[in-house]
Every structure is written in C-alpha cells, then in structure tokens.
Amino acid sequence: MEFTHYAMLALLLVVLVLFVWGRWRYDVVALMAMLAVVLAGWVPAQEALAGFGHDAVITVAAVLTISRALSNAGTVDLLTARIMPLTRSRTLHIASLSLAVALASAFMNNVGALALMLPVALASAAKRERPPGLLLMPLAFGSILGGLATLIGTPPNIIIATYRADRTGDAFAMFDFLPVGGLVAVIGVLFVSLIGWRFLPRGIGSAKSSHVEIDGYICEVRVMPDSPLVGEQIGGAGTQLGDDVMVVGLVRGRDEYQHPHAWRRLEEGDLLIIRTDPESLRPLIEKHSLELVASKLSGLENIKPEALRLVEVTVPPRSVLAGRDSAYLRRRTGHTVSLVAMARAGASMRSRLRDQQFRAGDVLMLQGEPDTLDDSIADLGLLPLAERDIRLNRPMRALTGLAVFIGALVLGATWVPISIALLMAVVAYVVIGLLPAREMYRDIDWPVLVLLGGMMAVGQALQETGTTDMIANAIVQVAGDLSPLWILTLVMVATMALSNVVNNAATALIMAPIAFVVARQLEVSADAFLMAVAVGASSAFLTPIGHQSNTLVMGPGGYRFNDYWRLGLPLSVLIVLVSVPAIAWFWPLS
Template sequence: MNHDQSIIFAILTVTLALFAWGRWRYDIVALTAMTAVLLFGLVTPNEAFAGFGHTAVITVAAVLIISQALKNAGVVDVVASYLLPHTGNAIIHIALLTALVTFFSAFMNNVGALALLLPVAIATAKEHGRSPAMVLMPLAFGSILGGMSTMIGTPPNIIIANYRADITGTAFSMFDFSPIGSVIAVIGVTFITLIGWRLIPKKRFEENQPEKLFEVSSYLTEAKVMPESPLIGLAVNEVEDLQINDIGIVGVARGHYFALNTNPNYKLKENDILILRGDPLTLQSKFADSHLEFQTATGKTFNNLTEGDLALTECVITATSPLVGRDVSYLRRRTANSVAVIGLAQEGSVVRKRLRNNTFQAGDVLLLQYQKGLINDMLTGLNLLPLAERGIQIGQHRRVLIALAIFIGAIILGAINILPMAGAFILAILVYSIMGFLPGKDVYRDVDWPIIILLGGMIPVGRALESTGATELVASSIVSITEGLPIYMVLTLILVTTMFLSDIINNAATALVMAPISVGIANQLGVNIDPFLMAVAIGASCAFLTPIGHQSNTLVMGPGGYQFGDYWRMGLPLEIIITLISVPLILIVWPL
C-alpha cells in the first residue's frame, strides 16, 4: 500500500464513519471528503468539481423536477381514486397501497411517491379503524422496491448506469434494470402483503390508532387566572421559571385577544386564560396554590380560539427540512411567531416535556397551531409533509394524459438515442414549464439539494479511489480471500456488503463507493462487469433494516409510531428473499 492509497483509505474510513454517525448532514460529509481529496492532491481542482456537472447528477435533479410535474398534473390522484375505495379488507388495503406506491416509484422519485400517498394511507386507515402502523411501513418498503425497476427509479440506479458509461462508453438503458427489479418488486410486494406486515410488533397497532397519535387534551390544558391568583403581575417567563421543565405556557387569551407565542415579558392579568402544555395532573399539582381554574383543551374557550383564524395540523419533518437539528426557537424566528408547536412525537411517542429542550429530527411529527391562510407557504418553506388527508383531487383526465405523454416521449427519445436521457428529461421539463405543469417558482422546489451535493461531492472521492489504485487493491484482496469460491458466491458477497452499507449510510454514497470496487473485482476475475454493477444497484436500494437507511423509512417512523428496532423484523426476511432471488436472476439476465 503506497502513501496515496493510505490517505484515500483514511479519508474513506472517516467519511463512512461520519455517514453512519449521522450527526453531520450527509451533504456536509460529502463536501468534507471532496475537500480532503483535493487538499491531499489526490484529484485536480477540475476533477474535484466536475462531479457537479456529471450526467448522473443532472439526471437525478431532472427526475426530481419531473416528479413534481407529474404530481401537479394529478397522475397519482387519478389512479388512486379508482383503487382506494376497495380497501375494506386489511390485506387488500395493504396490497393496493403497496402496489400503487411501488408502481409510481418506478417512474418518479420514490420519496415523492411516498409523500403523495402517505396522507391517503393514514386517512383510509382511519376510515376503516386501522392503525397507521399496519400500512405505513409496507408503504415505505414498497416505494423502495419500486425504485429498483427502472434507471430513474432511484439515485443508485442512475449512478450505476452512468458509471457503466464511464467505463464502457455505454450506459445502462432505462429498462435494463426491469427484468430483475420488477421481479424483485412483485415478489417483495407479495411478501409484504401476505406475511411482512404481520411481523410488525402488534403493540404498534394497539398504541398508534390514528386518533391517538396526538390527543390534544392529554397534554394541552387551559387555566383561567382567578382574581386571588399570586401569578397576577408576574411575567410569563417568571411563571415558567417557577415550574419544572415539563410545563410551558403556549399562549394567553384575554377577551378577543390571543397570542400564539406569548411575549415572555407579558405580565399576567386577572381572567387571563393560559394555554398550558404538559400533563394535566402535573400541571394541577405544580399550580395547586396558584388559584387557577383548569379546563381541558377541548373546553369551550379553546374551541372558540380555533374556530376563527386558528387551526391545528399534523406534519412530518422531512430529511431535507431546515428544522432538522434545530429547536422551537428557530421555528418561531423562521415563521415570525405565526406558528406554535403544540406537540411533538419522536419515534412514535408524544414528547411531554418542555419542547424548547428538544432538537427536531427527520421523521418527527409536529402538532402545529397556525393562522389560517399561512399553512401552505409555511409547509412548503419548511419542507414539512402534512398528514391531513389531501383528498383525491381528480383533475382533468386530458391534463393527466398530456403529462404522461410528455414523460413517455422523453423516455422514448432517450431510449432510441436521439438525446441522452438527461437531455431528454431536461427537454420534458421545459415543455412542462411552458404548458403550466411547473410554475416558475416551483421548478426547483422539490429538488433534493443535499442529495445533489452528496453526489457531486462523492464522485471525486470515487475517482480518487480509482486513480490511486485503491480499488484494485481492495479488489485483489477480495479475490484472494474468495479464491476457489464460485462466482455466484463472490457476487453474493458484493450484494450483501452493499446492502449492509446502505442500511447505515446513504444509498447513493454506497453506490458511489461500491461501484468501482465491484468493477475491480470483475476485472480481476476476468468476467463481465455488468452482473457486479447490477448487484451493487440492487444492494444499494435494499435499505430495509433501519429507519436511517432511506428517507422513506424515516418519513413513516413518526406517523406509524415505529421504534428503531421495528424495521428489521420485516426488513431482514425481505433482504434475505431479495438476495436469494436476485443472484440467480442477475446471472441469467447478465451472464458472465
């Protein structure tokens, strides 16, 4: 091992550790790795920044924008409107939702497809008296399975397709992934529908009925300041400082006046109505001598406050939300005190302590009180996913058909090599914009910029692995260790290793790291590189063991009330099934 190889291995080790640690955002980790390989002279400045103009990066961004156009056209809504009325039976309910998200994830961003169907899944579960936990994990897993079926279904497939072009001069085409990916998707959905959902802990079904995620009366309480109360004349922050950390004053009502986020210096007056956050029993014991008249949050006063300009909504914090890693004070500043955090659920449990002491995480569910008319802009600006039923909005079928025709036309242009796929998608985006499917202000709204930065930052790291000979060194070591084993065993090792990495770090980063290693192994063995690249593509998309391996898993964690350890119960047998069926399929479709 030479000096440059030692450096790149050290950089890669630290990078993977930071990805797994999760305290730094993955785009920051990627930029740090890119800067490191540049500083140590492992790549030139041009090579360091060339990743941001790489075809794979452009294609991923274009797919995200096209997904927004298809969503705006109402494509998913139209199909869902025909299928979802038939969800009376639990198995049919799970099957339809999972199959629907699987299908759409093959042709649009899988996280976007999940986001569209998440409110519908919760609403239909509530309608039939089922726990969201029964349908949301199958929905998330279905979105991941669907992405394997086409080149544009998931970033790892796009990365692998374009990496093949870098090596051989020809990329994998749009449907080269379909013979294997579609079979995996069908078998995976069948397993999830018949067996998989039954492996979710039963207590999740009991604890997380749709109406029980946030029971406002259980932790939001009203109290009227009586004439003899010693709190009269005290500022809000003085009252809070007298109490323990799990009590907070959310707002103060006085006559027709109501402050969502009360000025901490506001002095309490007789007959003020305090909106208190905390367990009612704790509140009453702590304020026992304060001469407050307690009511539940479902009392008359609270209802009067919310009937006019105020409303409540539940929403999920997405992985790209600026709230991740921030606290309530940041939300207050960001929304100019127009939104109050009434409740927070993390990993399915309602947080009943002082919310200002909590840091928001991706997958958290927020209960927000807001001024009507501001919610849409607020949710968009903060990348929050509302859990309220959107309703199936059936647009004009002609509009849906036009949107589909544009998309199919772009695929055909790319498939017959009139335009490269990235160019065909950019053309489709231009047409969508001209025809009004993509308003100018929304064109870049759904681009997952951290993923774009991740790809642009990690591509030069992959090149440094190759240019220093590190990939050949790793490949030689693996070939030496597996000497005498049949090729299918080596292929299985690549697949399982990629699966493992994808469960703990970002799947796109996994593909970027494993692609050159797999090609190196194939070259050392003197066999076709395609089966090994396909193994990496499949493995990178199989993040079923943890909620952190894929954004889809993270998004359903809060609404489903899942715990970290719930995912492997259905995910592990699913990954075993995928391994058993994919290796033979790869060798049949892509012979050595």
C-alpha cells in the first residue's frame, strides 16, 4: 500500500469522525475535505468544483422545490383529508398515517412529506386522545421507507443513479428502484403498523395537546401605584426587570389586550403577562412593587384569539435557528416574536431560556403579532405544530399540480434527463402560480447541496488515488470464500451502520464506488451492489441523528435518544432479510 493510500484513508477517517462529532455542520466538513483533496493534488480544482453542477445536485434541489409547489397546491391534502375516518383503532391510526406519508415521500422530499403530515398526526392524536409518541416515530420511519421506492424519493437513490451513469453511461430510471424499494417500503410500513409500535416504551409521550407547559413559568403581575415601572417604556422596564424576565403581554383597562411594544409606557394598574423563572419571581415582585395576580393566565381568558397568538413550532434540522439562541430570534424577527416556552425531548425547560441554544427537534412556544407571526415562522424555517387548513375547496389546483409533476416524470423517462424535466416542472409551477417566485428557493436544503458537491470531489479522489480499489481488494480478501450474496449483505449492513451516524447522502457517496469495485472484482453485476448501497444508505432507523425525519419528531414525540433502536433495530433486521433476496431476484448477480 502506497503513501497516497494511507493519506487518503486518513483523510476519510478524519471526515467520518468530524461527521459523527458534529462540531461543524456536515457541509463545512465536506468543504474541508474537498479543499484537502485539491491541495493534495489528487483532484484538479476545476473538476472538484464541477460537483456543484452535477446532475445529482440539480435533481435534489429541484425535488425540494417541487415539494413546496405540491404543498401549495394542496395535492397532499387530498390524501390526508381521508385519514381521520381511519383513525378509530390504534393500529389503523398508525397504518393510515404511515402509509400516507410513505406514498407522499416516494415522490417528494422525505422531510417535506413528514412536515405536511406532522400537524395531521398531532391533531388526530389529540382527537383520539392518544399520545403523539405512539404515532410520530412510525410516521418518521414511514417517510424514510417511502423514499426507497423511486429515483427522486431520497438523495441516496439520486446519487446511486447518477454514479451508475458516470461509470456505465446508463443511469437507473425513475422506477428501477420500485421492485426492491417498494417491496421493502410496503413490508416495513406493515411491520411498523402491526407489530413495531409495540416495541416503543410504555407510556411514551402523553395525550396532552400541548408539548410545552407554560403555566409553570408564565404569570401575571399588576403594576402598583408606587412601582418604579410606572411611566417607563416597556423596553426600559424590561431592562430593569432583568434578563430572566420577558414581557409577553399587556392587559390594560377592561381586559383590553395590547401588544407589548417596546415604546408603550406602563401605567398604574396595568396587568403584565411575564415569563420568568419560578425562583426569580418573589425577588422580582418585592423589588419593583408588583402584585402577583394569578399563577394561571386568568387575564388571557377574555382576550380574543386574534389579539394574542401563541404558536407551537418545532425546529427542523435546516432551520436558521439551529445552534442559535433567543437573542438571535428576537433580532432576526425585528423584536416582533418572543420565545415564551421551550421543550426538549418531551420535557419543558423551566429556567434560563436565554442561555439555551436551539437544537433540531426542540419544540418552541412563540408569541408575536398576529399579522406577522406566520411570515416570521416561515422565514425562520420552523414547522408549526398546529392543525393545518386542508384545502379541499381547491381540487383543481391540486390536480393541476399533480398533472405537471406526472408530465415531468414522463418527460424524464422518455425525452430529457430527469434533472432537466424536474427543472421544467419548477418553471411551470411558477408560471401557473402554484409556486411564487419568492418561495422558489425557500425549501432548498443548501447545506445538503454543498455536502453533495464537496463529497463528490472526495469520491473522485478515492478513485483517482486507487484507494477504492485497495479497499475493495481488502473486502474481498477478508470475505474469503463467502459467496457474492453474503458479501453483498455485508456491504449493505456496513452502509446501514454508517448511515446511522453520517448523513445518508455522504454515506452513498462514500460507499457507491467501493461497492462498484467490489462487484467488478467478484465479476458479478454491479447493479445489485449499488442497489444494496441505496437501500442501506436510506435505512437510518437506530438513532435520532441518522436522518432528519428522526430528528424532527424527537421533540413533539417526547422521545429519548435510546428510544429509537427499540423500533429501529428490528426494522433494520427485517429490511436486510427482505431486501437481500429481493435484490438477488430482481437484479441477479450473475
């Protein structure tokens, strides 16, 4: 083994460690790796940058944008509207939600499909008085399983298809993944719905409608005549009250709610609705001559809903709030949105919210001006947990959106590359008004695109330096006299293990060239090994960090890190048992 091989393996190991460590986001790590292979002279600079214009990158971006257009059109709502009658029994409830999200995610982004179904699941859980934790992990797993069925269902499938095109000149077609991926998806959803949910811990979550409890640290205080706050602007009063206190509402006169703008001046008798830590409440009252009115929000009972909006949202992995704090939230929204409460992994956080950095999966209770709160939530990339309005009164829009999408798939299968066909669909959605131009790029997960472009250079370096051949030789030698089918199984299991700790797209980019060379050295069909990588890379069920869908339901479902393997491990074993024979049947090794 040459020095270049050692250096390339060392770089690959460092990249994997950085992915798992999470100190820097995966796109930053990918850029570091790309720069390293360029500076080492393994990949020319122009070729390294060419990855950002690769078909796989364009296709992923187009799919994310189309997901927004289909959501705007209400196409998925036609499906979700028929779910409620099927939720009477627990098994049918889980099955209907999981099947619906699987069907949606076969043709749109996994996380986008889950985001559309999440409010439906929470609303149906509240109506049937079932804990959200019973539904949300099966829902997340259903969104991952559905993506296995088609080319555009998940980024690993797109990567595998384009890699095959680069090596053989012929890409996998739209429904080439269906025989194996569709079978795995159907059996996986049936398992999760009929048996798998029973592996979840007893009493997971609760049947409450809200995920954050605000009574414990939201209270009302009245401004007394001798209070030093009389005549002060709310902005200045907030400074006097301290960093642990946030004014979230003002009631003046006969239950007349007023938004707590910083410029409003306080008057004697005003009722302040404040968020504060319980241990800070008594010193606050004594110092500022305030009177505690009630521990519950009695002053809010007579306020019209349109005057005060408290909205629960969850932080998805790609939100700009991930890794930020409440001060950034206020600055980003022009001080029009306040963080009232917060829950993490199902538990309300009762102290020092100002010191907390938001994480993917957190559930936030936000308060803001009714006219601008929805726009602020969209700008921050947050997902509301309230029930969405299902737009049944616009079936033509839904059917039009579906027709454009089907037309793009037909064009991609018969005339132009799928990336071009999907871009044509994006333009069509803008022209017919289903996708406003200002929303064209809102749902594009830019870090994932940077990850794809950067890691393609690393994959090229693996091949140019001969490291891929060296790794493949080692695998074949270690396998000894094992049959090619057993080696294929080992490749799939290794890919699944890597995907649970590393982004699934990065996993596919690393494992695809290795699997291809292993197949060539065994003198068997490379298609079977590439299919094994596609299934393995999209089977991240053991941890909440393995897939964005898993992370997204952690907070609303009240899950802990160790809850995922209880359902994920038997599901992963089942996927291997089903997919390996299916690959051997539909994509023969010989």
